[in-house]
Amino acid sequence: MDKSRFKPTPILRERRRNQCARFALTNARGDAIEVMVRDISSKGLSAAALGEPPQINEVVRAHLEDGRELWGLVRWADGNLFGVEFDTRA
Numbered sequence: 001m002d003k004s005r006f007k008p009t010p011i012l013r014e015r016r017r018n019q020c021a022r023f024a025l026t027n028a029r030g031d032a033i034e035v036m037v038r039d040i041s042s043k044g045l046s047a048a049a050l051g052e053p054p055q056i057n058e059v060v061r062a063h064l065e066d067g068r069e070l071w072g073l074v075r076w077a078d079g080n081l082f083g084v085e086f087d088t089r090a
Contacts, residue, residue: 025084028059044072044085053082060084 025033025047033054035047045062054060054074062070062084072084 025054025060025062027054027061033060038081042086043088044075044083046081046083049080049082053077053080056082062086 025035027033033052034050036050038046038048040046054077056074056077058074060072060074062072064070070086072086074082075085076083
């Protein structure tokens with residue numbers, strides 16, 4: 001197969017909202033994780049931990065301003081930066 005004929009399928013990502021606000025996540029034990037959110041979407045968020053960041057594959061819970069809670073899994077970490085993928089199953 002000639003790789004020059006390959007056309008990748010675009011992976012469309014929804015628009016993210018840049019947000020620089022204090023945001024409290026909790027881990028599976030209910031301990032607060034103090035963070036500054038860098039961007040957020042319905043599928044996840046990226047943030048900078050103000051203290052000890054959560055570990056990769058750690059379950060976290062986000063409390064939204066409207067009273068909803070979202071559960072997610074830490075998918076990547078780099079120093080104090082990390083990304084969470086929300087559980088979007090209904």
